[in-house]
Amino acid sequence: MDDSAERRAKGILVLEHVKIIRKAKDQRLIEGLSSEERRIVASHVLPSSWYPYDFYAKAIDLVHRHVSHSNPEAARDMGRHLGSSLFQGPYAQFLKEEDFEGTARGFITVWRNLFSFGQVTFSKPKPFNADGSMTAMVGNIEGFTDIPRALCLMLQGFVEKAFEAAGTKEFSITEISCASLGADKCVYRVAWPSVPEVLVAPPSQGR
Numbered sequence: 254m255d256d257s258a259e260r261r262a263k264g265i266l267v268l269e270h271v272k273i274i275r276k277a278k279d280q281r282l283i284e285g286l287s288s289e290e291r292r293i294v295a296s297h298v299l300p301s302s303w304y305p306y307d308f309y310a311k312a313i314d315l316v317h318r319h320v321s322h323s324n325p326e327a328a329r330d331m332g333r334h335l336g337s338s339l340f341q342g343p344y345a346q347f348l349k350e351e352d353f354e355g356t357a358r359g360f361i362t363v364w365r366n367l368f369s370f371g372q373v374t375f376s377k378p379k380p381f382n383a384d385g386s387m388t389a390m391v392g393n394i395e396g397f398t399d400i401p402r403a404l405c406l407m408l409q410g411f412v413e414k415a416f417e418a419a420g421t422k423e424f425s426i427t428e429i430s431c432a433s434l435g436a437d438k439c440v441y442r443v444a445w446p447s448v449p450e451v452l453v454a455p456p457s458q459g460r
Contacts, residue, residue, distance in 0.1 A: 260306035261369035265343075268298045269335060270312040277320055285315045303369060310401050317403030328406035335407070336414025339363070348419035353445060354378055356419040357390065360412065371396030381444050389444035391429070395437075402433040412441060421445065 274282045290308045321327035344363045349355025357375035364373045372395045381389035413426050424445040430436035
């Protein structure tokens with residue numbers, strides 16, 4: 254959906270930043286919002302309702318600049334915190350224990366429940382390095398043409414927490430490109446140690 258009027262984010266995402274804006278009592282946060290957006294901050298935000306994505310993106314950017322002082326790690330931590338609450342709660346059912354590919358499919362379903370637009374895809378896992386000791390798949394987040402850098406960093410932490418919450422071990426997430434930095438989409442690489450092939454000796458022949 255390209256029309257900004259149709260782009261929505263679920264209240265369970267919006268609520269955390271609304272709480273921060275209320276608690277901070279920093280006039281710069283309020284001044285950066287329109288009168289309609291101020292009404293959202295003053296209202297009872299329902300986790301299951303939809304809210305304008307533009308408000309959500311703006312709230313993240315304001316909090317990132319004025320509360321977190323544009324600290325990239327603080328934005329990632331916010332994404333990890335969000336992931337912890339969601340993936341140990343209502344969205345835990347979509348994660349597949351110790352299964353990277355299954356968790357990626359589940360994450361796509363979670364995304365559709367949180368945003369009314371955009372698309373997430375993951376490539377099939379394949380060997381990442383020359384000796385095959387690492388396996389990787391690439392995740393693409395498309396449809397965000399005006400995403401603030403803070404939200405991209407948050408999403409990186411959010412994706413990281415999804416795989417961590419699924420019980421997967423020893424993995425890394427690397428940002429390859431970012432829509433907030435001029436790319437046409439956000440691209441992440443998820444890599445993990447390959448499972449070595451186990452060679453089973455044929456049963457011995459009795460004499």
